[in-house]
Amino acid sequence: MPPRPDFSTDVGLTRRRLVLGAGALGLTAMGRPALARKIARPKRFLLGADISWLPQMEAAAATFFENGVQKDALAIFRDFGFNAIKLRLFVNPENGYSRGRSGPDGPWGGLEQSIAFAKRIKSAGFVYSATLHYSDTWADPQHQVKPAAWANLPFPRLVDAVHDYTAHTFQAMKRAGVAPELAILGNETTFGMLWPEGRVPLTVSTGNPETDKANMSVADAGGWDNFAALLRAAVAATRAVLPGVPIVVHNHLGRHWPIVRNWTDNLLVRGVHFDAVGFSCYQQKNEGDWAHTFDEFSKRYPDKGFLALEYSARKRYLNDLVHSHPKGWGAYIWEPINTQEAVFVKNGVNAGGGPKPDLLSQGLNPAEAPGSKPVSSTPAPPVRRGFGGRFDADPQFLQLYCQMARDYGVQPAKPISFRTAGAH
16 A cells, blocks of 8 residues: 555645635635636436445445345446445544454545545446545544544644645546546534534534534634635645536535524635535424525525435435425435445345434434434444345335436436536
């Protein structure tokens, strides 16, 4: 394995002035964003899935079947009608996510292993999207831990590290012929990234007391200016390496329009120029919450698209909501092989444990996501998820997704072109 570059020591004074100085520019020149552009909806709806665990499952001797015939899992997803695959990457996963469990192809979730998997994805004809977590392990509403190599950097050099890591990652993918069609910068960064410097405290109740308790009145949060500076660094690097690729930022509260509006406004006023927002849509507090967010987001930000970047239950309902909306680019089900309401069965039962359409009532947790530990006096039920074994495509979901693919006109999958409507 080639040595990893040390992103913590590549200090660029010119770049730092550009990225950090953009904060003042964004605040004083709002309405004249030099890098803003309008990208129209892709020609084909992105019927997507995050299956980053697949190589680990294959290493654990998992086998995949469709109608009793063993197949490559990617071929089964093609048969389902999916046309897009999303992968997540960690900075140095051997220090976190993959500590003690790296496979022969490099640490799981690392750059080299992800490039190898992306080659398979591209060869199979899927649209490839990449999510950068900016952590050595999971980044989500509960955890946005700095990579170990960046832990003690002063903030200007932390900004540099974000820029250089982003540029290096996408340059490596580009050289390998697997440049992503979508670049997703940060994972569920509703409360910021790279805590504590890039953390933003919650000021409006989410309706989930566990989320509120974890994210309100945070004493050491760096605030919006820092969060925006980090994202601007990531955006600048992405634009330089992948100039035609749409950039997506990720908010996990797709059900909560006031928080989405406040979050998006604060990024835009500080000069963070992205093309779309991805929402996590695992649950609603009230029926119609997702539709309300999608409608209001599109009215307030007519030059931005949106996606459901994570979901599981209510598959047809959510995909129809996004597809029917002029600003809706697509939806990615999260780890559908063996998580929450999976599209595979294992030993005759749902491989992920079955539907959980309302995570607030089915186990309060501050992440509002499948797999998160519920806060309850009753012990959580054991998780049946396993990486090895036989997985059979569930006929009901095979039929459901095939019908969606036909209705949305997404097959056959081809490289997606995004139409740039011009700078503004």
